[in-house]
Amino acid sequence: GSFGEYGGQYVPEAVMPALQELEDAYERYVLENEDGFMDEFRERLRDFGGRPTPLQRADRLSERYGREIYLKREDLVHGGAHKLNNALGQVLLAKYMGKERIVAETGAGQHGTATAMAAAHLDVPCEIYMGRTDVNRQRPNVYRMRMNGAQVNPVDAGSGTLKEAINETMRDWSTTVETSHYVIGSVVGPHPFPAMVRDFQAVISDEAREQLLESAGRLPDTVIACAGGGSNTMGAFDAFIPDADVDLVAVEAGGSSLEIDEGDGIAPNSATLSTGSDGVLHGAMTKLLQSDDGQIMESHSVSAGLDYAGVGPELSHLVETGRVRPVNVDDETALEAFHRLSTLEGIIPALESSHALGYLERAAGPAAKTSNEQHAQEAAEEGLGDLVVVNVSGRGDKDLETVLEETEARDLAAAPDVEVFDS
Amino acid sequence: GSFGEYGGQYVPEAVMPALQELEDAYERYVLENEDGFMDEFRERLRDFGGRPTPLQRADRLSERYGREIYLKREDLVHGGAHKLNNALGQVLLAKYMGKERIVAETGAGQHGTATAMAAAHLDVPCEIYMGRTDVNRQRPNVYRMRMNGAQVNPVDAGSGTLKEAINETMRDWSTTVETSHYVIGSVVGPHPFPAMVRDFQAVISDEAREQLLESAGRLPDTVIACAGGGSNTMGAFDAFIPDADVDLVAVEAGGSSLEIDEGDGIAPNSATLSTGSDGVLHGAMTKLLQSDDGQIMESHSVSAGLDYAGVGPELSHLVETGRVRPVNVDDETALEAFHRLSTLEGIIPALESSHALGYLERAAGPAAKTSNEQHAQEAAEEGLGDLVVVNVSGRGDKDLETVLEETEARDLAAAPDVEVFDS
Amino acid sequence: MSDDRDDSSDRPAVDSEIEAAIYENHPALIAYITAGDPSLEDTKAYVEALDRGGADLIELGLPFSEPIAEGPTIQGAINRALAAGTTPAGFFDLVDGLETDAPLLVMTYYNMLLQFGAEADVRPFVERAADAGISGVIVPDLPAEEAEPLCAACDEFGLDVVFIVAPTTEGDRLETIMSRASGFVYVQARLGTTGARADVSSATHDSLERLEGHSDVPKAVGFGVSKGDHAAEIVEAGADGVIVGSALVDIVAAHGSDGDAPAAADLEEKARELKAGAERAAADADATDGEQERTPEPEHP
């Protein structure tokens, strides 16, 4: 593995040569800036992607939590999430490598739309695999991809979700590996993907570190990011890893419960770092939600983007070595945090990012001051510092319908009246 | 009037004192930066709004049109359009003025969402009036406003669209004028709104001018912006007005036809500057689409944001004095341009902005080179220069459904296959 | 017909038919309906009914598509009138054929005035209005600051320009408005838009107090008046006239277009109720407070 015992390249033989080719390209172009690759990448991130994104002091959250809260505004990246950082990097790299075609899989559609945008921008043909069920429930993202000129291939197999889309993309790539590049959407998959995606996403923490040093004059005490596959997490943490005093908190989806149903193979959460065990999934050794037998569990989160049974191998390593602290918040806490940021700060966050914000509430919110509350004791032990950076990995426009449904089904303190008007 | 014969304050007596109070506040805070108002405004635009937005060289459009095409990326502003520039400015000003409450009207919902975001960010209660018909057809924007904590008041009167919402907001403001500020969404309405909104939006051209001088080393030959009410237009033009050699082109919605149906009171376009006549609407003397009798016409555009029978008085003045050149493109040309930017550049533009891009195609696209084409001759006369800035006023996510319907009903050369997948 | 008519001989002659009508019928009832709602023929009958019922001045609304100062009631009337095809030409044809004791005013939005001629200019409208025998104009979206062209044209053709004074109107602006006022000053009883209300706003008293001593032009109070008791209360507060609109439009709307005879009768009766309320208050004032002169005393000779 590339990260302690984690990582590696557990893939079919047919794609191994392509991984070696990619590894070579990664080293030359990304690590050594050959032919000015990284310069062009950074320029396009700026002009096309809208970087740098702000590091905003959140006035009302700061007041609520009695400490300085800064938001890294990845919701303002072109496309509405940090996903473009990686997609743009990989499509550009594919072009430098002389690849003629891009394939990618997408679940909720965020990575697919980012890839389609990047491929249109760089004039590379692009096909996106997406489970039929996801196609039907994420129509706006399907339209966006197709409007960017990407071919969207619905996958009918199985339950028609992310897992089938990954299998189908792997099939395509196994067949077309000589001319195609597979744009993996997170810090997962075989080496060099986890390292490469991290490097493309590291712009988040590179910027945040510099911005905070300029505006606050010092490093943060804590950096909080949500973790599904972990690309925004690694992006938000990377530059701070050498700063040993900066507490790095990865907030996973606690879903509806941390209890798993081994019989049905269902984990009603996506808390891989907190509750998973070591295994191999999608090309890498990492922490997984799996049965005793080694079957991958069906995970759950109210946030589609966190709903994944694996996690990036580097995060597994960083958790194992104690550098990153894994926590998790449940669906309800995330929904509350979604509403809280929307009403207090005028920013509608992605449900993914709402998990990071939910942890903030749990660790430092009003209830955390009530000593007889269980969470409050945890929070006290967790000890958030005085200066906290939260990564707002994306915007929540895509989540409106889900939030409405989930909010109506609950009694949430932070939610405004969202009852649907009569027509 | 404030702009030659245009502008003025044609409003009910009850709100005149509030306009005087606003005029006073505008002069002190905006023009003279009293209490550091403009500093705070610019800082919040940066940290909350995501400014500056990029001025991106569009590689493939530049190739297509044989000249340097730069895109001003207002689609990357928080909320997805330039609208926040104004809403943030006015809500902040209302706070400086000691107002306790914000009211606004919205048609398609873009101004309403921007105002709701700004009001949440600045912790000011906010009510938005929106016609019942618009509420029903713009649900996502209604949800966004309510999630930001705004109260959305559906207006049942008449056809339940923008006009009724404006009337209802005016009623509210006439009643609550002592404690409320009415956030008008464009460079329209009574003085000082047109000047004040222009000043808040001028950040677009202030940035673009500086960015272009830095990257291209010179001023543009042409600046193109769409014009409905005209806030993005004035924002994109303002800094260039003293640069007499810079051609300023305001692109209106030609709709389905420039012919009007006087009998039914319907103009199947919104080409106010091109075809309107002088009159008074919503507080200002300006150019209007009106019947011979003076009744305001029902306007039309495929783009809800351009669908307005009036236009900012300063634009009327600039057109009258020859400084701004009004042109218009029809629904179909705008739809083609929407698809062209989406597929060629990976940017899905608002249908409003697509009008500006449609003009580019007409003036400099392949067909413009065919001398026996009517438009081509026009284009040759219009003479686009070598360096063109186009303002991409907003993103098109909000327009997906409309574009799908309108595209399926037509045979568009630039459109990808958008036929709906079977479920 | 009223107490005040008896005082007419004490008063100086006034140029304005409108002022004269108010002085002569003090306290005056000023009635508004929208022309063309539901048709211009109906409007003719309604105007005559209001005239019979004791209206001393009649405001005829010329419908405009964007009535930003109106409440839902009058907005509805305007929409019906427009749907019925009411035009300025038809409006003036109606007025040409009206014969009422009460002088007529036209109430409409500024753009309607501007567009009557070939160019954007108010003069042709005012000229035609004068020809039709109209005595004054009220333009709810025309504050004094923008009124110069209209005032000039009205001066030329002998029409009054009626200005509105709102609860928020104070200081220099109040001075300006009062100095330009002719016919009467339209005292807006409350903030907001037109529309019948259940009670009289307390702002009415404040406003009338604020206006005292500013001008000899009569003051009439509108916005929300719907009953004889309201009229009485307003006159008690010192107004020279009571303006009623939405309450009358409600009657028209309730009858729809199924026969105008009952609507006209109801309008006549409502006018009578309102006029009686106003007169009752004036009579009470004379009786209990005889030594104090509550009726306006023009300052000029």
Add this chain to the structure above:
Amino acid sequence: MSDDRDDSSDRPAVDSEIEAAIYENHPALIAYITAGDPSLEDTKAYVEALDRGGADLIELGLPFSEPIAEGPTIQGAINRALAAGTTPAGFFDLVDGLETDAPLLVMTYYNMLLQFGAEADVRPFVERAADAGISGVIVPDLPAEEAEPLCAACDEFGLDVVFIVAPTTEGDRLETIMSRASGFVYVQARLGTTGARADVSSATHDSLERLEGHSDVPKAVGFGVSKGDHAAEIVEAGADGVIVGSALVDIVAAHGSDGDAPAAADLEEKARELKAGAERAAADADATDGEQERTPEPEHP
């Protein structure tokens, strides 16, 4: 039973039961089915049918939830097997009870090997497989670079690790893989995933040529083989064995779970057809090209 069995006396003794089975039955038929599809009881009958039909080696798929190297056919079989509750324990119970002439291999994904014991470690799995009499393992998501732990465990318990060589495998990597190969080399006939195809890929010939002289380990070709003619063509191209999977799984799938007797009979017949195709090609080669030795010649003594 076959021509090659007659050559066995010319060959050096091999440690590997798998190599031995290939040499002895040259050209060999290697058959794959998914264990537990539609049930483990059915699988027992199917394996025995394939054994009767002439399969010289049988690969038993242990189902894993994320079969990234499979095409839709085998993915479907895996999903059915998982839905039927197939577990590694049940799988080994099945194998414990099987008595076939053909040696058995287990084909599964790496995570299944890792998770068999208490810790993430392949050794317990390999040990159990050896106990059950399994002769080798094929792990489609385990390239040679990551295979050290598995090779060590298999060495310890005497199992072969079968590696796949793809059309893209070249140069140093090919050397490495060939040097580690034991049992046989799985020559992937084409890029892509498993699945029955209408024809034999032209890449087959190139791949077999590329492998010449690299190792004495037998080469078997799979990916897309579905008919006797395919088998013949592959053997003509120089392969020592033909691997068939999806075509057999299709037969199982077609019968569903409504009685296993017909499925077993069809499987047996399909095996016979394929084996006959392979043998026909070998016989033709011997006849037309007798002087040239097409069967593998181990380099080591």
